[in-house]
Amino acid sequence: MTTSPRPLWDPSQYLRHEGHRTRPFVDLLSRVAPVSPPARIADLGCGAGNVTTLLAARWPEARITGYDNSREMLAKARQYATPSLDFAYAEASTWAPAPASYDLIVSNALLQWVPDHASLIPAWLDALTPGGTFAFQVPGNFDAPSHTILAELRESARWRSRLSGVGERAAAVLAPVDYLSLLTSLGCEADVWETTYLQLLTGDDPVLDWVKGTALRPVLTALADDEEAVADFTAEYATALREAYPPGPDGTVFPFRRIFAVGVRR
Incomplete structure (x- = not known):
């Protein structure tokens, strides 16, 4: 299996679908009730940083820090910095906050990028004050055509030597019932659910445009030094996506399943 390079993120591309990407975070926060x-x-x-501002809007008196390991994303996020809202570099896999240092820890569409993140959750819960909340959401659509087609292409004869296993994340995400069991076993009152959003995307090759902001980033990073390969892989992927997600009269329907969890430390 090819070693996956860290994805190079493009904030502008990611934010092209800001409304659809923000909605799950809004839905997650609606179930956070300290x-x-x-x-x-x-x-x-x-x-x-665009969703971090929603935290500041809801709790304006709070001291908030947004953490990320993408310097490109952090550079974009810092436009929102205020005396009570800052941003800092951190690797989720090694982030070690002090015990009882936070009243709320949230994570939006991150943990699918962190292998074995379930093993990290106990330490994050320890960082909560009594009665504190840990809330997160992750994609649960790794069996969708957008992802299965991408995996098939990576493993095809032409691309296998360069892309085998690059960006594979399905194994990192647990089933909803497993997140529920984990949080309750760690002494939390837990609320876990899933939602499939029927996202209506518009424009040319809208599903390709969506995945360019997320799922396709590891492949684009791995092929970054070969413009011809990027063009060829993207064209092949786009053709398959058009067949899997045909446009309708009002746009292209792109179903997207997400998993949500809120744990309150007793």
Whole structure:
């Protein structure tokens, strides 16, 4: 299996579908109901910072830090910095906050990029104050055509030597019931659910445009030094996506399943 390079993120591309990408975070926050306003919040995997601002809007008195390991995303996020909202570099796999240092830790569409992230959750719960909340959402659509086609292409005869296993994340995400069991076993009151959004995308090759911001990033990074290969792979992928997601009169329907979890530390 080819070693996957760290994806090079493009904030502008990611934000081309900002409305659809933000909605799950809004839905996640709607189920976060602390007894008292949190004083200290961590946004783990803050990306371009646009959703971190929603935390600041809801809890304006809180001290909030957005963490990410993409310097490109952090550069974009820092436009939102204020005296009570800052952004810092961190690797989720090694992030080690002090015990009882946060009232709320949130993570939006990050953990699928962190292998064995379930083993990290106990330490993150330890970082919560009593009654604190850990809330996250992850994609649950790895069996969708957008991902299965990408995996088949990576493993095809032409691309296998350069792309085998690049960007593979399906094994990192647990089933909803497993997140529920994990949180309850760690002493949390847990609320876990899933939602499939029927996203209506518009424009030319809209599903390709979507995955260019996320799932395709590892492949684009791995082929970054070969413009012809990037063009060829993208064209082959686009053709297959058009067949899997044909446009309708009002746009292209792109179903997207997501998994949500909220754990409150007893």
